[in-house]
Amino acid sequence: MPATGQEPKHAKLLAWLDEVVELTQPDAIHYCDGSDAEWDQLVDHLVEKGTVVRLNDERKPNSIYTRTDPDDVARVEDQTFICSNDERNAGPTNNWMNPDEMKRIMRGLYDGCMRGRTMYVMPFCMGHLDAADPKFGVEVSDSAYVVLSMRIMTRMGAETMARMEETEADFVPCLHSVGMPLDEGQEDVPWPCSEEKYIVHFTDERMIWSYGSGYGGNSLLGKKCYALRIASVMARDEGWLAEHMLILKLTSPEGRAYHVAAAFPSACGKTNLAMLDPTVAGWTVETLGDDIAWLRFGEDGRLYATNPETGFFGVAPGTGHDTNPNAMKSLEAGNSIFTNVGLTPDGDVWWEGMTKEKPETLTDWKGREWHGSTGPVGGRPDEKAAHPNSRFCTPIEQCPILSDEYHNPEGVPLDAIIFGGRRENTIPLVTQSRDWQHGVFMGATCSSETTAAASGAVGVLRRDPMAMLPFIGYHVADYIQHWIDLGKNADPEKLPKIFYVNWFRRDAEHRFMWPGFGENSRVLKWIAERVDGKVDAVETPIGYLPTDDGLDVEGLDIDPDDLHDVVTFQPQEWADEAPRIGRWFDQFGWRLPREMVDELRRLETAVGRRPSQDFRR
Numbered sequence: 088m089p090a091t092g093q094e095p096k097h098a099k100l101l102a103w104l105d106e107v108v109e110l111t112q113p114d115a116i117h118y119c120d121g122s123d124a125e126w127d128q129l130v131d132h133l134v135e136k137g138t139v140v141r142l143n144d145e146r147k148p149n150s151i152y153t154r155t156d157p158d159d160v161a162r163v164e165d166q167t168f169i170c171s172n173d174e175r176n177a178g179p180t181n182n183w184m185n186p187d188e189m190k191r192i193m194r195g196l197y198d199g200c201m202r203g204r205t206m207y208v209m210p211f212c213m214g215h216l217d218a219a220d221p222k223f224g225v226e227v228s229d230s231a232y233v234v235l236s237m238r239i240m241t242r243m244g245a246e247t248m249a250r251m252e253e254t255e256a257d258f259v260p261c262l263h264s265v266g267m268p269l270d271e272g273q274e275d276v277p278w279p280c281s282e283e284k285y286i287v288h289f290t291d292e293r294m295i296w297s298y299g300s301g302y303g304g305n306s307l308l309g310k311k312c313y314a315l316r317i318a319s320v321m322a323r324d325e326g327w328l329a330e331h332m333l334i335l336k337l338t339s340p341e342g343r344a345y346h347v348a349a350a351f352p353s354a355c356g357k358t359n360l361a362m363l364d365p366t367v368a369g370w371t372v373e374t375l376g377d378d379i380a381w382l383r384f385g386e387d388g389r390l391y392a393t394n395p396e397t398g399f400f401g402v403a404p405g406t407g408h409d410t411n412p413n414a415m416k417s418l419e420a421g422n423s424i425f426t427n428v429g430l431t432p433d434g435d436v437w438w439e440g441m442t443k444e445k446p447e448t449l450t451d452w453k454g455r456e457w458h459g460s461t462g463p464v465g466g467r468p469d470e471k472a473a474h475p476n477s478r479f480c481t482p483i484e485q486c487p488i489l490s491d492e493y494h495n496p497e498g499v500p501l502d503a504i505i506f507g508g509r510r511e512n513t514i515p516l517v518t519q520s521r522d523w524q525h526g527v528f529m530g531a532t533c534s535s536e537t538t539a540a541a542s543g544a545v546g547v548l549r550r551d552p553m554a555m556l557p558f559i560g561y562h563v564a565d566y567i568q569h570w571i572d573l574g575k576n577a578d579p580e581k582l583p584k585i586f587y588v589n590w591f592r593r594d595a596e597h598r599f600m601w602p603g604f605g606e607n608s609r610v611l612k613w614i615a616e617r618v619d620g621k622v623d624a625v626e627t628p629i630g631y632l633p634t635d636d637g638l639d640v641e642g643l644d645i646d647p648d649d650l651h652d653v654v655t656f657q658p659q660e661w662a663d664e665a666p667r668i669g670r671w672f673d674q675f676g677w678r679l680p681r682e683m684v685d686e687l688r689r690l691e692t693a694v695g696r697r698p699s700q701d702f703r704r
């Protein structure tokens with residue numbers, strides 16, 4: 088079989104590749120080196136196939152545009168499986184299937200699935216190559232789009248392979264196929280994929296099999312599959328945490344630096360907060376990561392955060408110079424991939440929220456002629472140019488406010504952890520937990536209205552513990568227990584303080600009451616002042632809230648009544664919320680940590696509800 092690139096000298100890898108080749112029967116194999124030349128070659132190849140177009144070199148240098156199949160636009164949670172050996176370890180929040188049974192089904196699908204295609208071999212490292220314990224993976228895929236994206240998002244290529252060879256490093260095998268073999272003479276389609284999709288994690292074996300989708304969250308296996316689902320299992324066993332968190336550095340006018348990690352569900356504001364342009368005078372924000380954080384205790388007893396990724400895979404709609412200027416500048420530096428946005432006649436991209444004015448005309452994400460005033464030709468006038476989960480993929484080093492500390496393999500010591508979600512009521516703008524255990528309760532009961540980042544209904548309220556619901560690789564109750572235990576074993580003085588935020592409260596007309604984006608710096612400032620014990624707070628049944636003059640609202644354009652509603656504790660809403668939390672905990676069965684029962688009972692009593700008695704223990 089024709090092979091290009093440098094064949095690796097890594098026994099375990101070669102043995103695995105032999106197996107994969109035999110099973111999937113590609114026409115050719117390419118060992119990726121992650122070079123510029125390889126990028127150019129693959130882009131040419133995809134342009135030729137009609138999968139991508141090169142964008143205008145003056146507006147978006149070295150960047151490409153693609154449209155997926157309209158049914159392959161988001162993570163498929165229904166088809167995502169945690170195949171632990173023991174079903175009980177997958178827990179009530181994951182799909183499970185017996186690993187042998189799953190392998191039987193998937194071998195059937197993989198059988199000959201790369202016929203007519205090239206198989207790309209991508210060695211990658213999540214986190215720094217110089218980390219104390221670098222986490223390697225090798226993804227095999229029949230998608231060149233995946234190779235280009237993995238090159239942006241991970242440390243992929245020759246340097247990683249050399250390090251793996253030198254140290255005979257173990258790695259997580261990650262197998263991906265779009266699931267559309269080509270018969271002799273059969274013409275390819277621009278976005279091959281399969282109706283049948285599986286995103287599968289063999290968590291005991293530490294192996295990932297993905298089939299049928301080319302969309303990022305399903306196909307860039309270093310990201311959610313490895314750095315969250317598999318890594319969360321590694322973290323459980325090794326005493327650390329793999330979290331769905333951004334990391335930022337906040338500096339006060341006096342020059343005091345704070346490091347903050349924040350967990351929000353998909354499409355709930357991580358990328359935006361990570362690159363925030365503060366509106367409070369004198370404060371600055373620098374970015375360390377926008378999606379995933381690995382948290383480990385340092386020798387000094389503090390909790391350190393690192394970002395295992397090297398790029399941003401961000402939600403495009405809503406990203407503009409007024410909301411997220413730093414993301415826009417990262418994209419203008421070029422070297423980026425745009426998926427499912429609008430393509431303008433001058434070879435640039437556009438999406439809703441990029442500019443106030445809609446362009447007169449463009450090609451929409453479904454490839455139709457689209458007009459700002461009338462929508463797509465043959466469609467409804469309200470149809471958007473960009474899919475709500477359309478994405479940009481861009482190198483983190485192009486972020487103008489990237490912190491120098493991003494390059495430190497040890498990461499940064501955290502002062503604060505923030506949990507959040509998208510709630511139109513109940514959850515105030517910002518609440519500080521009483522202590523670590525109460526903070527874990529906040530995280531464990533976190534909830535959010537669903538978004539377009541996963542297929543399925545949008546706007547449905549669901550619990551999303553630590554914003555990790557779709558990403559915990561084991562039993563949710565064990566995961567929460569792991570959080571509790573790490574706190575118990577730490578010096579409480581050195582632990583980050585925990586906060587809960589909500590930028591998304593709405594009024595009777597369904598408008599957001601809090602302006603959000605850069606104005607969220609006012610909340611970050613309050614958090615910093617709480618960390619330093621510089622500002623008072625009001626103690627309520629749900630934790631500490633800002634006093635009437637606690638938040639810096641100087642120059643903020645907000646109705647005083649709205650501000651009051653956003654910031655305060657609403658007893659009736661919490662009396663309604665407590666039983667919902669009880670019902671959510673109920674499905675954990677006997678594994679529900681005692682500490683969470685204690686926290687719930689405390690809340691129930693405080694809001695005038697009878698304590699729930701009937702957890703099945």
Ligand SMILES: Nc1nc2c(ncn2[C@@H]2O[C@H](COP(=O)(O)OP(=O)(O)OP(=O)(O)O)[C@@H](O)[C@H]2O)c(=O)[nH]1
Nearest residue numbers: 353354355356357358359402404405540590603604
């Ligand atoms: N109203 C309001 N909307 C926001 C705010 N921050 C972000 N958004 C919007 O929420 C959507 C998602 O924001 P992102 O920052 O991309 O969310 P994310 O958490 O990084 O999403 P994933 O990449 O899917 O994990 C975008 O449409 C934003 O414009 C805010 O403070 N207020």
Ligand SMILES: O=C([O-])CC(=O)C(=O)O
Nearest residue numbers: 162303304305311353540
């Ligand atoms: O993984 C993806 O598809 C994109 C993402 O960041 C998320 O959904 O949280």
Ligand SMILES: [Mn+2]
Nearest residue numbers: 357358401402
């Ligand atoms: Mn994001």
